[in-house]
Amino acid sequence: MTPGSEIRHLFRLYGQQFKTTFASMVQYRASLVIWMISQVLEPLIYLIVWSTVSNGSGGSVGGYTARGFAAYYLVFMVVNQFTYTWIMWEYEYRVRQGYLSFALLKPVHPIHSDISDNLSSKLLTLPIILIVAGIMALIFRPTASMTLWSGLVFIPALILAFLVRFLVEWTLALAAFWTTRVNAINQVYFVMMLFLAGQIAPLSLFPAWIQTIANILPFRWMLGFPVQLLLGQLTPVQTLEGLVAQVAWVIASLVLLRVAWRAGVRVYSAVGG
Amino acid sequence: MAEPVIHLQDLCKTYRVPEREPGMRAALGSLFHRKMKEVKAVDGLTFDLARGEMVGFLGPNGAGKTTTLKMLSGLLHPTGGEVKVLGSIPWKRERDYLRQITLVMGQRSQLVWDIPAADSFELNRVIYRLPVVDYQRTLKELTDLLELGPLLSKPVRNLSLGERMKCEIAAALLHRPQVVFLDEPTIGLDVTMQRRIRSFLSEYNQRYEATILLTSHYMADVEALSRRVIVIHHGKLLFDGDLAKLVQKFTAHKTIIVQLGDCSADLHSYGEVINCEAGRWTLRVPKDRTARITEKLLADLPVIDLLVEDPPIEEVIDLVFTQGSS
Secondary structure, three states, rough: OOHHHHHHHHHHHHHHHHHHHHHHHHHOOOHHHHHHHHHHHHHHHHHHHHHHHHHHHOEEEEEEEEHHHHHHHHHHHHHHHHHOOHHHHHHHHHHHHHHHHHOOOOOOOOOHHHHHHHHHHHHHHHHHHHHHHHHHHHHHHHOOOOOOOHHHHHHHHHHHHHHHHHHHHHHHHHHHHOOOHHHHHHHHHHHHHHHHOOOOOOOOOOEEEEHHHHHHOOHHOOOHHHHHOOOOOOOOHHHHHHHHHHHHHHHHHHHHHHHHHHHHHHHHHOOOO | OOOOOOEEEEEEEEEEEEEOOOHHHHHHHHHHHOEEEEEEEEEEEEEOOOOOOEEEEEEEOOOOOHHHHHHOOOOOOOEEEEEEEEOHHHHHHHHHHOOOEEOOOOOOOOOOOOOOOHHHHHHHHHHOOOOOHHHHHHHHHHHHHHHOOOOOOOOOHHHHHHHHHHHHOOOOOOOOOOOOEEEEOOOOOOOOHHHHHHHHHHHHHHHHEEEEEEEEOHHHHHHHHEOOOOOEOEEEEEEEEEHHHHHHHHHOEEEEEEEEOOOOOOOOOEEEEEEOOOOOOEEEEEEEHHHHHHHHHHHHHHEEEEEEOOOOOHHHHHHHHHHHHO
């Protein structure tokens, strides 16, 4: 098989998966709406809380005005929507129900169906989130000092953020091979995400030592970094450092993923599914 | 002689499972060091299957059937012995190997629950890189043979168990595998559906010269499908040969069920009376005298209905085990 035909095959696979995902999603219009509400509600709550705080303390907190927070959380909502995955919640179920057995017997790596499923669902929900963000922008009137270059660099930063988040979460999801208590791992992960990705508050509001930790761990590079970049809060040097960190995390998580996948499958084929 | 399609030599699979005594003390103890127990699920299996053979794989629950099928398909790594299918080592799961085999599990589903089976089929077409023309021809054949027509456009979750199973089998065969492993494909299905799936499997076997190994609880499945059966128990081979020989060798009896008006008559002179409920008598008779006793029953008594049955597979296998292990 030449690399060219391999790539063409993957394109066809992704195209077909798009149709499948689309068909599944329209089956559940009600749950789609509920899920969209939750995606919007969370940043909305942070936005309202922080706006109130900033209005109450003389119009700004840590350099953010109420409208600055609006900008931060509206962009955050869109970036979160673009990068988020549900794989960590699903893997244990797959291992337990035997779906993984079928996936292992297919002549293609199971990660491809997850990537394409994820991208497909994004393609369908992103327009809706953008419309919601637009409406909210009319209400909360965000301000930011965006520049052309930061807007342009935002695109690759967003794609890298998606890759980091997808690869890290896919790797962690493999814990299901070793334990039936993946929920505990997930809880720890999402608490760290809450603080270190810039979710509960922009990272610049945290003490310096937490910011240092955030720079080392992957969370910031999945969410906070592209948000700050688009809002024009980063210097070119900080931007470059961020992109390097993202690429480093993509490479590191790819290596980890390969190691964990091989070890996990070895465990699976030792004990059976 | 042609090389066998499936080859097992002293195949073993030992699971290590944590062992713990009941009670608090043991629970605390297991926090620090877990005692592991070794369980031999498959214990030195040896057999070959030639191209185009359809073989029934029998044994009670926990005999190691599923474990063996999983090792053959490549899901499980053996702990000893040798296994080769189509010249490949299954657990390496090389793509060329996976394209030539399939595994159907009666209790598991590969179809996407929320969408019509046709959409899952399309996904398999792309995954297995099937040329559209070939795919459509196979799909049409499978649709005709399994009578899938109206089912394909319904979401899988709305199908009955039997309908879903037919779609599962079709999904597993779209890439026309040369080797087919089926684990309890008819479990929980009604008799009509079992029969349909059986006739389909034998049609598939003949049409494509596919090699098929299937496990089942139902004697009817095995009788209809395979001349050769392999029986295992505690992971060991008990019998490998002609089904007729198995039944002959291990069962010397048939069951006659006679419907009379009531239970007042005395049928002890005809054979061993198992029971009688509402005039429905169940007799066990020596196999070679079945015809004569049936004739006599019909001549002597006001028989409303009469049925001659082979003992159920459980009984045959039970006999195989008791005689095999002694």
